[in-house]
Amino acid sequence: MSELHNHADRVLSVVESSSAAALSRLAASWRRSLVRHGIDPATVQGPQRLTQRELNVLVESNDSFLRSATPRVDNLYALVGQSGCAVLLTDARGIVLQHRVNDGDAEVFSDWGLWSGGNWSEEAEGTNGIGTCLAERRRVTIHRDDHFIARNTGLSCMDAPIFGPNGQLLGALDVSSARSDQTEGFNQLISAMVEQTARQIETDFFRATFPKARIIVAGDDTREGSLLAVDQDDLVVGATRLARAALDLPTEGELRPIPAVDLLGRSEESPKGFEGAERAAVMRALSRADGNVSAAAKALGIGRATMYRRMKRLGISEKSH
Incomplete structure (x- = not known):
């Protein structure tokens, strides 16, 4: 004692x-x-x-x-x-x-x-x-x-x-x-x-949380566990804590989809086919405009009505980005 x-x-x-x-x-x-x-x-x-x-x-x-x-x-x-x-x-x-x-x-x-x-x-x-x-x-x-x-x-x-x-x-x-x-x-x-x-x-x-996404290393960070989840439209939809620190992303919480090229400075493997590339371009524009359809249309150099027609044809809703 x-x-x-x-x-x-x-x-x-x-x-x-x-x-x-x-x-x-x-x-x-x-x-x-x-x-x-x-x-x-x-x-x-x-x-x-x-x-x-x-x-x-x-x-x-x-x-x-x-x-x-x-x-x-x-x-x-x-x-x-x-x-x-x-x-x-x-x-x-x-x-x-x-x-x-x-x-x-x-x-x-x-x-x-x-x-x-x-x-x-x-x-x-x-x-x-x-x-x-x-x-x-x-x-x-x-x-x-x-x-x-x-x-x-x-x-x-x-x-x-x-x-x-x-x-x-x-x-x-x-x-x-x-x-x-x-x-x-x-x-x-x-x-x-x-x-x-x-x-x-x-x-x-x-x-396991992002089973349909491509899992890639976060830029030049080679540490084990520094990973990004990239969806079919080349948008980063998830990042581990190490990746967030390496890329100056929010420490916690769900990520707003971010174009992979904006984070990594290079284009990852693009979706196959013209329609896949068009969809990825539209999704990136919407992501960069924080979901504002008018701003995304302007960035793509098209009218708002044309943007809506493209979104409908590509199966993109206003809530899917």
């Missing part, structure tokens, strides 16, 4: 200090945990858990995300599971949706609360891999004494955020270990695998 109080005292000392350590990202998370969330670092109360009924509802509401994520979670567990690690996938609030753990380690991780239904938000558990990753929207490793709550200092947690097809935060991918001999060097290797798997989940979910 004295070790728990020693850690709690250290946390409070750093939070209240003006030293360099108190200016670190870790200290900022500790400060949020204490000041904003009102958590006692010496608490012995276990993690909050959803009821099975509540968890079932949450899992069902995340069905499409889980369909894309599950194979990647399984692959990651196959790589790290035999070393005594658990793999967890959470929603954007830090609630564990899925867990993977060896039968021999199940009781240990269940006791820790690293289990489906567990709440590992920073608001509930203070500084921890899942919660801090979600709060700061970045890859983190929280190794043992980095945790805010003293009872969690036996854990090492490596996490990466997962962003959805519209740039929104979906959840976190976590690998946790309760081994006392877990080294920081080994944590770094696992952290790289977690990051790579998170980006693969994003890519898989993005492709």
Whole structure:
């Protein structure tokens, strides 16, 4: 028990200090945990858990995300599971949706609360891999004494955020270990695998969300997961979070269709045939005019009535752009 109080005292000392350590990202998370969330670092109360009924509802509401994520979670567990690690996938609030753990380690991780239904938000558990990753929207490793709550200092947690097809935060991918001999060097290797798997989940979910679109790399950005979805009219209708950052697009939300040539500075593969090219030209004009038919007609050098006739012939409604 004295070790728990020693850690709690250290946390409070750093939070209240003006030293360099108190200016670190870790200290900022500790400060949020204490000041904003009102958590006692010496608490012995276990993690909050959803009821099975509540968890079932949450899992069902995340069905499409889980369909894309599950194979990647399984692959990651196959790589790290035999070393005594658990793999967890959470929603954007830090609630564990899925867990993977060896039968021999199940009781240990269940006791820790690293289990489906567990709440590992920073608001509930203070500084921890899942919660801090979600709060700061970045890859983190929280190794043992980095945790805010003293009872969690036996854990090492490596996490990466997962962003959805519209740039929104979906959840976190976590690998946790309760081994006392877990080294920081080994944590770094696992952290790289977690990051790579998170980006693969994003890519898989993005492709599943735009099944009829061409998926292309965002300009010269060669990072895995920097992708655009381009429809049959050469309009960009979707972009991953990395692509949005590379092309200075809105960070989150559905994209207003944008001509691919306007974003990339070059024409992608054009629709085949004269009618396909004409349709693409009309759709690009409408997109650039933000749906204003008169402005689009003027840009194409035709009259408004002619524009409407072309739209009707090509099957383009005023709401289809």
